[in-house]
Each structure stands twice: as structure tokens, then as C-alpha cells.
Amino acid sequence: MFMDDKYSIWTEKYRPTKFDEIVGQDAIVSRIRSFVENKQVPHLLFAGPAGCGKSTLSLIIAREMFGKRWKNCFLEMNASDERGIGIIRSKIKDFARTKAIGNIPYKIIFLDEADSLTPEAQSALRRTMESYAKICRFCLSCNYSSRIIEPIQSRCAVFRFKSISEDDIKTRLKIIAEGEKVKISPKALDSVCYLAEGDIRKAINIVQSSAAVGDITDKSVFETVASAHPSEIRKLMELALKGNFLDSRKMLVDLLYKKGVAAEDIIKIVSKEVISMDITEKHKINLMEKIGEYEYRLGMGSNEQIQLEAMLANFAVLKK
Amino acid sequence: MIFLNFAKKYKPKTLNEVIGQQGALLSVKGWLKNWKKGEAMIIWGPTGTGKNSIAEAIASENKWHMVKLSPSENRSAAGIAKSLTAAATQRPLLIKNRIILIDDIDVITTEDRGAVKEIVNIIKKSIFPIILTANNIYVKKIEPIRKVCRIVQLNKIGIIEVEKKLNEICEMEKIEPNKLSLKILARSCGGDLRSAINDLEVAAVDKKINLDSIGHREREINIFEVMKVVFKTKKMKTAVDVMNESDKSYDELLLWLEENICNEYEDPVEVAQAFEALSKADMFRAKVSKNMNYRFIRYASNMLSGVSLAKKNHYSKFTNYRPPNVLMMLGRTKKSRAEMKEKYTELGSKLHCSRKKVADQMPFLSTIMDK
Numbered sequence: 001m002f003m004d005d006k007y008s009i010w011t012e013k014y015r016p017t018k019f020d021e022i023v024g025q026d027a028i029v030s031r032i033r034s035f036v037e038n039k040q041v042p043h044l045l046f047a048g049p050a051g052c053g054k055s056t057l058s059l060i061i062a063r064e065m066f067g068k069r070w071k072n073c074f075l076e077m078n079a080s081d082e083r084g085i086g087i088i089r090s091k092i093k094d095f096a097r098t099k100a101i102g103n104i105p106y107k108i109i110f111l112d113e114a115d116s117l118t119p120e121a122q123s124a125l126r127r128t129m130e131s132y133a134k135i136c137r138f139c140l141s142c143n144y145s146s147r148i149i150e151p152i153q154s155r156c157a158v159f160r161f162k163s164i165s166e167d168d169i170k171t172r173l174k175i176i177a178e179g180e181k182v183k184i185s186p187k188a189l190d191s192v193c194y195l196a197e198g199d200i201r202k203a204i205n206i207v208q209s210s211a212a213v214g215d216i217t218d219k220s221v222f223e224t225v226a227s228a229h230p231s232e233i234r235k236l237m238e239l240a241l242k243g244n245f246l247d248s249r250k251m252l253v254d255l256l257y258k259k260g261v262a263a264e265d266i267i268k269i270v271s272k273e274v275i276s277m278d279i280t281e282k283h284k285i286n287l288m289e290k291i292g293e294y295e296y297r298l299g300m301g302s303n304e305q306i307q308l309e310a311m312l313a314n315f316a317v318l319k320k
Numbered sequence: 321m322i323f324l325n326f327a328k329k330y331k332p333k334t335l336n337e338v339i340g341q342q343g344a345l346l347s348v349k350g351w352l353k354n355w356k357k358g359e360a361m362i363i364w365g366p367t368g369t370g371k372n373s374i375a376e377a378i379a380s381e382n383k384w385h386m387v388k389l390s391p392s393e394n395r396s397a398a399g400i401a402k403s404l405t406a407a408a409t410q411r412p413l414l415i416k417n418r419i420i421l422i423d424d425i426d427v428i429t430t431e432d433r434g435a436v437k438e439i440v441n442i443i444k445k446s447i448f449p450i451i452l453t454a455n456n457i458y459v460k461k462i463e464p465i466r467k468v469c470r471i472v473q474l475n476k477i478g479i480i481e482v483e484k485k486l487n488e489i490c491e492m493e494k495i496e497p498n499k500l501s502l503k504i505l506a507r508s509c510g511g512d513l514r515s516a517i518n519d520l521e522v523a524a525v526d527k528k529i530n531l532d533s534i535g536h537r538e539r540e541i542n543i544f545e546v547m548k549v550v551f552k553t554k555k556m557k558t559a560v561d562v563m564n565e566s567d568k569s570y571d572e573l574l575l576w577l578e579e580n581i582c583n584e585y586e587d588p589v590e591v592a593q594a595f596e597a598l599s600k601a602d603m604f605r606a607k608v609s610k611n612m613n614y615r616f617i618r619y620a621s622n623m624l625s626g627v628s629l630a631k632k633n634h635y636s637k638f639t640n641y642r643p644p645n646v647l648m649m650l651g652r653t654k655k656s657r658a659e660m661k662e663k664y665t666e667l668g669s670k671l672h673c674s675r676k677k678v679a680d681q682m683p684f685l686s687t688i689m690d691k
Contacts, residue, residue, distance in 0.1 A: 009688060012671060055672045080674040081665065113674050205684035212687055224687065245591055246582055257649045260657045261679075297599055302606035303571075305646065306578055310599035313592040 010208045011201050014176050015056055017063060022053055023172055023200075024164035031159075032057065036064045039104060043129060043138045045114075045153060047145035048161025051199030054141040058110040061139070065104055073100050073107045080116040088117075088124040096128060096136040106135050114140040115147035122149045129155055163198030166190075172200060173207055177216070184216040191221045233269045234277075240315035241279070248312050256305055263304035267295045267311075283318070290314055326521040327514050330489055331373055334381040338370050339485055339513070340477035347472050348374060352449065360443040360450040362425070362466065364457045365474030366542050368512030371453040375421045378451075385415045390423040397434030400442065408446035418448040425462055426454040440464050456542070458643055476511020476545070479503075485513065486520050494527060495520075501529040543568050543576060547641040550577070550628050551584040559625035570605065570621065574598065575644035577627050584639050590630045597626025 016022050019033050035041045041061065046054040055076075062074035075095045077087070092109060100107045111117075117125065129138050129152070138156070142148055145158060170189050177184045184207065196203035210216045210224045232255065239248035255261045271291045274284055294311040301307050332338045335345055344363070351361050363371045379386040387407040393399065408420060428435050443450055443465070457466050483506040490497040501523070509516035523529045549562040563573055581594045601623035607616040664675040667685070671678065678685070 009671065009685070015672075050677070059672070076672065078668065078674040080676050081668070112672070201681070202684075205681055205688070209684045209687040212690075224684075227683075227687075243588055245588060249582065253646070253649065257646065258653050258656070260653075260660055262676075265676075265679075294599075297603055300606060301599065301602040302609060303574060303602045306574065306595070306598050306602050309578070310592075310595035313588070313595040316588045317592045 010176055010180070011204045014172070014179070014204065015059070016053075017060060019060060019064070022057060022060070024168040025053055025057070025161055028159050028161065029057070032061060036061055039065070041065070041108070041137050043133075043156040044140065045145060045148065045156035045158045046139065046141040046161060047143070047158065049143060049163045049198060051196075051201035051203075052161040052163050053200070054161055055110070055112060058108075058139045058141065062108055062110075065108070066102065069102065073102065073104065075107070075109045076112070077109065078112045079121075080113040085118065085121040085124050088121050088128060092125070093128055093132075096132040099135050106137050108137050108139055110139045110141070112141050113143075115142035115144055119149060122152060126151045126155070164200050165198075166193040169193050169196065169198075169200055169203050173203060176204065176207065180211065182211045182216060185218060187218040188216045188221050191218050195221070195225050233266055234273050236266075236312070237270055237273060237277070237315065240312040241277075241318075243316045245313050245316040248316075249309055252308055252312065253305070256308075263298055263308055264295075266308060267291060267298060270311075271295070286318060287315065290318065326489060326493070327517045330485075330492075330517065332370075332377045335374065335377045338373055338377055340481040341370055341374075341474050344472050344474050345374075347470070348378075351470055351472075352378065355449050357447055358444050358468075360446070360452060360469045361472060362452045362454060362457055362469045363472045363474060364454040366476055366511060366545075367455065368509075368514035368516075369474040369477055370513070371474060372421070372423070375419065375451045375453070379419050382417065385418040386421060387418060388421045388423065391427040395428065395432045395435050397432075397438040399432075400435055400438045404442050408442050408448060408450070411447065420446065420448055420450045422450065422452045424454060425452045425465060426456050426459045428461060436462060436464050440468055443468055477513050478511070479506045482506040482509060482511075482513055482516050486516060489517065489520060490524070493524070495524045496528050498529045501531055504531060505529075543572075544641050546573070547576060547580055548639075550625070551580065551631075551639065551641075552634065553628050554631070554634065556622070556625045556629060559628040560622055563621065563624060572644075573624065574602065574605070575646060576641075577624065579644040579646075580639070580641050581627065583642060584635060585631060586635075587632065590632060593630035594627045597623055597630060601626070 019029050022029050032044075044058075046057065048054055059074075059076075062070040066073045075092075077091070079087075082091075092111075095107070095109060099105075111125075114122075125138075126149070140148065140152070140156065145153060145160075170193060173184065173189060173192065188210075192203050192206050195206060206221060206225060207216060210220045213220055213224075232251065236248050236251045236255070239245075239251065252266075255266060256263065271288065274287050274291065277284070279287075290311060294307055294314075297310075298304060298307045335349065338345060348361070348363075351359070363374060365371060376386070378384065387404070389395070389400065389403055393403065404420065404422075407418070411418075422439065425439065439452075452465065452469065454462070457471065483502050486502045486505060487497060489495075490502070502520075505516050505519050505523070509519065520529070523531055543566060546562050546566045546568070550559045553559050553562075566573060568576065577594075577598060581591055581598075585591050585594060601620050604616045604620035604623060607613050608620060661675065664678045667673075668675050668678045671681075673681070
């Protein structure tokens, strides 16, 4: 699997590059636009669900502010990849403390998924924001602003993004379908919107993978999503529920150590899958209670494998 | 009177005099009989069970010459080559046969650079049988040696056999035999015959056994033994005690238990309860390491014994306890995980996403990119 041209991925090819192209966030866009036109940008905090335009908007701000040389004045970082305090002390500080060249007197640092920074790292960040406020502006994005410490929130202009409405997603998808010369039926559009749950990145991904097999129909959309479903984790649960703990343990070890799936992600998917499984409603709620218990222990404990195994072993004996 | 004399004096002179290791002796004899160039043998097991005695018995029984290399000597690659190469490859005129003994190969320090490689080298070219001994052959660094050797495991010597041997010694030394004292000595030695004989010698200075002077030896217990006790006992104290005496750290014990629960228990309810105990022990453990709250260490170690208490009935079967798979697995998959991380980072920078988000989208992205 290799990607020479990032524009082969439609989410990138059709990522808006102008304010006007952003759909579904009109109020926010007009405020930000006036900041940019006055060349006065405060520290920003974007809060909102996945795939609603937070990163896109910050990229547009950089383009509009700095013009052609925007890449020199804009640092994009992802806090969930590097979440420790070290990153604040080194990379961010190094970028922040050199003065910008050009007619704008400051640079912009975009810190994506800032809510995954540890509280210590956030406190360190707060100092950096203060010390370099004259020559550097921060734009933080997060899913839940409650996970950002208050001192940072109070230093930022907070914008709450809504998930994008079905109509707006459809408008955007139609533009893409036209550009790529693929046919998409109205019913397929409905299904994509239903499955994407307001996440436009997911919607575009669904459309592009469905297009890989031809015209996009209601049927091909559902087939694509079903095949992209995290079926391994579902199988893991089914094995455990059937009482076959040994095989489910084997799969778990594979997922954790061969595929490198995080324990948190596994348990998150497990809790989602339970609801749609073919078991009695009473059994579902019993399982849900167990899953909650073990997700709690996952946070409290130190050995993720043992916690997940204890959960699966419990699944194997839980009375239906 | 010279102390610590009995153990030497009553060392077995022939293989048949070695006690308590019938199974192992059979394989040793088989190995000797069909010995071919390049075939070495590792004898491993707890202290005082007869590793050295077996090697020495072979030499004295057949009147073979013996060359010994112990950890007290220079065991760097050069040192080994110097003291063993000639001994292993040249046959002196007057010598019928020779046996080479390399002691305690699991004791290889960082100073002994290249030692493992050199030993393997000598094993391959030796024209005489080589015996190696070790307390633990699952030490990672001696893996190359383990691969080229036949492995013979010695067990702890049973109480009755130790008692019998002590009785014999009493007779020879004209010590007034006291049944109860001998029983106590045999029981408290934990399968270590040498220490039992030494204790007897000290206790019987005036030809009468007096146990007051004998101090209790704190011994580290082999992890396989620990597993056996923990999985077979139904008493909390027994389980906790044996785990405290183990040479493995708490985290290693946790992994060993995790690996062997399914190995021992067959009833899903027992498995679930055992894992439940581990899960709770792990939480207490985390409390200690995250908050430095050492009060909880007691609960962490006591909860581990919940693994013992999970069973309804005693399993009298033989279980082959295994070392934890996870550690080996992590080593094997390190490279592929690093590659995946790199790929996701690269994709992430192109798609303005974190690695986690890339992983979420991966099912779609792989269909798209396959196209």
C-alpha cells in the first residue's frame, strides 16, 4: 500500500481551501473571516465532533493570513501522537520563539486533538502561550472542551462546531461525485449520511471506497461499510460469548501485540458492538455493565492485557 | 574437625549412586552411550539436586579425566578458548577418555563478552562429551547454547530419599540416628540434598544430632515450582508464601500466572475467577506504582493467591507450565509494529490526522488505495 499522490484520497483532494467552501459552520466562519481580514487573530479553541471542519478551518486561516508562504509560518501538530510534556518543552517552544518573517508579526501553531495532552503538558502549554503571545498564536482543537484545563480555555476564543447536517453533507458529496464523474443515487446519499453520523470525513471515505467497485448505489454503500467493519473484534466477542475463551484470548493477544490495536479502542468497539448483537436484551445490559467495569479497571490498572482477558473470561461464563 | 566434609565424602562415585533422579539418569545414560561429536548436554535444576554429582560420577565410574570450567575462572571468549580449546580437541596419549564440565552457564556477566558464542563453538568441535550445568536455562542470553544441547532437567529430591541418605550417612559416621531430627532435616531442606547433608554435619558435631544450632536457609524457589504450588494448593497462605520466596518480580509473576491459568484450569468459571483475581491484583499494583502508595502492595500480592482459590477441586494432573508468551511476542513483533507506526505517521501528516484517526479510517483507506 503506497500513496504517491495525496490527492488520490478524496478527503484531501476536496478539502476546502477557501472560507466559502466550508459547509455547515456559517456563524463561526464569518467571525473567523473578520479576524483574518483585520489580521488580528486571538488564541483559538475549536471544540466539536470528528469530521466537522476544525482542521480545515485552521488550514484556511493559515493560507489566508500568510498567503503563499503559509507553510513557513504554520506548525501543525497532533497532540494524540505526542502527548507528553516533552513535546511542549521542545518542538512547540522552538517553533514559537523564533519571530515570523513577513508582514504578519506572528506565527500560528495548530495543535490538533489537544484534549489528549496530559494535564501537566497543558499547564506547560499555558506558560508558553503567555510568554510568546506576541509572536505566536495558538489554535487548539478538541472533541470536548471540558478536557482542556480552564486556564487555557480562558486564554482562548472558544468556538463550538456542530456536526454537519445531512443536507450540507449531501451538497458536498454531490460536488465530489460530479468532479470524479461517478454516479450516486439519491438513496445511496441518504444511506451515506445515515452511516456517517455527521462526520463528513467518514462520508467521503465511504463514498470513495464504494466508488472503487463502480456506480454508488444503496447496496454498494452498505456492502462497503459492512466489509470495513471491525469484524475481528466482533468475532473475538462472539467466541468469548460462546464459551470459547481460549481462542478469543489468542485473538486478543494478536490484536494487541501483532496489530498494535490499543486496549482502549478495543473496549470502545466492544461496547458499541454489544448493542447490535444477536442476543437477548437482558444479556446486553448485563454485558454492558461488565464492559463498563473493565473499562474502568483498564484506566485504574497497569496491565491492559489482563484486564481485557478478565473481561472475556467473564463473558464466557455470564448467564444468558 | 573439618566441616563441610560429608557432602564431599559421600558424593556419588557411580551414576547409580545418584539418588532421586531416576528419569534424568536414564536420559544421561542414553546420551553417554550414543554420544557423537558435537552433542553436549545441559543438566539443569535447583541447587543441591545432583548436577555436578552426575558429571563427577560419570568421570569416576569410567575413570575418565575431567576438565572443569566454573564461573570463578576467566570466562570471557578468550579465556574459554584458552582453557578449553586444547582440552576439547586434542587427545593426550595416556588418557582414555575425557569429560568436560562447564558449570553454571546461566552465570554469564557482561564482562564475559562473547562467551556464549565461544561455548557453542567448542561444543561443535569437541571430540569429548561436554556437560553444562545451569540453575535456569530460560535465561535469554544462553538461548544459543540451549539450542545445540540435549536438555536434562533435575527435580528436587523427595523427602523420603533425602531421609534415607541421611540415615546411611549416620550409620557410616556412627552418629546416633534420631528419626525425628532426620525427618525435620529432610523436610526443611526443600529438596536440596547438599544442604541437608551439611546441616546434618553441623548438627551432629558430637555424634548426636542437635537441631538448635541450625539456621533456616532462605532460598529462592524456581518459578516452575512456584507455579506448581500456586496452582495445586487451595490454601491462601501457602500460595502467598511461595510467591514471596520466588526470585521473580511481581510483574513477572503476574505474567506467568496469566499464561498458565488456561493451562491448568479447565472449568470456565474457574478461569474467570482466576482472571478476576489477577485483574484486581493488577489494580492494586497500579495504585502502588502510580501513586507510590505502598500500603496497597499487601493487597496486590495477596490478591494473586486468588488464582489458587479459583479452583473448585484439586487437579491431580501433570501440567507443563510455560513461560509467558507475551514477552517473546513483543520481541518478535517489534519491527512490524514500528513499521506500521511509521506508515500511519506518514499517512497522518498527509491527511492532517493523528495516527489513531488514520487507524480508524484504515478499513476505508486500504480499499481506496488498493484500487
